[in-house]
Amino acid sequence: MLRFEHVSKRYPNGTMAVDDLDFEVAEGELVTLVGPSGCGKTTTMKLVNRLEEPTAGRILLAGEDVAEVDPVRLRRRIGYVIQQVGLFPHRTVLDNTATVPVLLGRGRRAARARAAELLELVGLDPAVYGGRYPDQLSGGQRQRVGVARALAADPPVLLMDEPFGAVDPVVRERLQNEFLRLQQEVRKTVLFVTHDIEEAVRLGDRIAVFGQGRIEQYDSPAAVLGAPATDYVASFVGSDRGLKRLSVTPVERGDLTRPPVVHLADSMARAGERMRAEDARWAVVLDERERLHGWIPLPEGPEPPAGTVAERARRMEAWLPLGASLKRAFSTMLQYDAGWIAVLDEADRFLGVLTPDGLHEALRRSIDADTRSVERAEVRLENVGAV
Numbered sequence: 585m586l587r588f589e590h591v592s593k594r595y596p597n598g599t600m601a602v603d604d605l606d607f608e609v610a611e612g613e614l615v616t617l618v619g620p621s622g623c624g625k626t627t628t629m630k631l632v633n634r635l636e637e638p639t640a641g642r643i644l645l646a647g648e649d650v651a652e653v654d655p656v657r658l659r660r661r662i663g664y665v666i667q668q669v670g671l672f673p674h675r676t677v678l679d680n681t682a683t684v685p686v687l688l689g690r691g692r693r694a695a696r697a698r699a700a701e702l703l704e705l706v707g708l709d710p711a712v713y714g715g716r717y718p719d720q721l722s723g724g725q726r727q728r729v730g731v732a733r734a735l736a737a738d739p740p741v742l743l744m745d746e747p748f749g750a751v752d753p754v755v756r757e758r759l760q761n762e763f764l765r766l767q768q769e770v771r772k773t774v775l776f777v778t779h780d781i782e783e784a785v786r787l788g789d790r791i792a793v794f795g796q797g798r799i800e801q802y803d804s805p806a807a808v809l810g811a812p813a814t815d816y817v818a819s820f821v822g823s824d825r826g827l828k829r830l831s832v833t834p835v836e837r838g839d840l841t842r843p844p845v846v847h848l849a850d851s852m853a854r855a856g857e858r859m860r861a862e863d864a865r866w867a868v869v870l871d872e873r874e875r876l877h878g879w880i881p882l883p884e885g886p887e888p889p890a891g892t893v894a895e896r897a898r899r900m901e902a903w904l905p906l907g908a909s910l911k912r913a914f915s916t917m918l919q920y921d922a923g924w925i926a927v928l929d930e931a932d933r934f935l936g937v938l939t940p941d942g943l944h945e946a947l948r949r950s951i952d953a954d955t956r957s958v959e960r961a962e963v964r965l966e967n968v969g970a971v
Contacts, residue, residue, distance in 0.1 A: 585609055586632065587608045590604050591642065600797050603798050605628060605799060614773075615792060617629065618777075618778055618820075637651070661740065663734030663739040664744075665727075665747045671733075676715050677713050677717070680718070684736050684737040702733075703732050705735075706729075706732045708729065741773045760786060764786075789804070790802065793808060795816055830911035833946065835908050835927060835938055839938055840938055840942065841942060848872070849892060852890065881898075
């Protein structure tokens with residue numbers, strides 16, 4: 585969808601803003617450009633919609649050289665979201681959102697109908713917010729309007745320059761969550777500029793880590809965190825990159841262990857026999873549909889208690905879906921002071937449990953898999969025994 589071919593930008597004073605960029609962004613991919621201030625991230629983005637012109641190389645959008653396209657026509661095909669939002673203060677939210685479709689010749693009624701759809705999509709009820717003016721909105725709401733306006737003409741490419749940098753951390757996280765949800769629905773090709781490695785890791789399908797005008801590494805978030813290509817990248821992502829990697833490493837079936845399982849209708853005597861047979865101190869309790877109900881400890885004493893498991897089962901709050909991040913798993917363990925977490929499939933059926941050891945091994949396998957370019961399931965870990 586978007587291709588940089590040996591693109592450079594040198595200013596008249598001799599400053600090399602970007603130097604020999606050569607990379608490709610696939611259709612529907614979200615690529616984050618991350619690096620310190622002045623490293624060329626924003627310049628790279630502005631080269632796409634010709635707010636800046638390259639001094640060497642070329643940029644292809646859907647196979648077409650952007651240098652051969654009228655700049656005004658090009659910019660109307662590309663969504664652009666900036667930190668300051670740039671809404672027209674004298675126009676309502678609905679009319680701000682409808683701006684580009686009107687410029688493209690769509691009728692006012694159709695443009696406003698499209699604007700209303702997009703406001704709904706970004707979580708703003710058009711009946712409530714459509715008639716308001718920008719100064720009547722919070723910072724987070726203005727950013728949502730900015731995203732809706734950028735999407736109004738259904739552009740194939742979306743450029744976002746520090747779009748969430750001007751709001752407080754709580755609102756920023758909400759906007760990131762909302763944007764991830766939105767991207768799953770619209771699947772735009774996105775270049776997203778940020779100086780925050782955690783934001784880059786959280787949002788990007790791939791990350792371009794910029795040095796001074798050059799890309800030092802272009803890879804998946806997990807690979808950048810697990811196998812930095814240079815000392816510069818390792819320094820930039822930080823010494824806590826292992827913790828950051830937790831947020832981009834999903835829980836997989838191979839990470840789980842299968843403890844003893846009993847069902848609500850089982851007798852306590854039968855439940856005790858099963859736990860003793862597997863030398864376990866507890867068992868997971870499932871209902872008749874194999875869905876998680878809770879857990880039960882090994883009965884104490886020489887005689888098993890009377891009754892059924894249903895009468896003595898304890899609720900289990902520490903659970904998560906398969907595919908959730910290891911960061912979420914770790915957070916859940918801490919929140920519930922849990923020694924294990926139940927993992928469920930899409931139908932809420934029980935698959936197994938993730939333990940702290942399993943979480944650690946999953947992270948190690950993920951790093952080794954990226955280093956060796958193999959699947960996680962193919963990695964065999966060597967554990968050092970106690971000395």
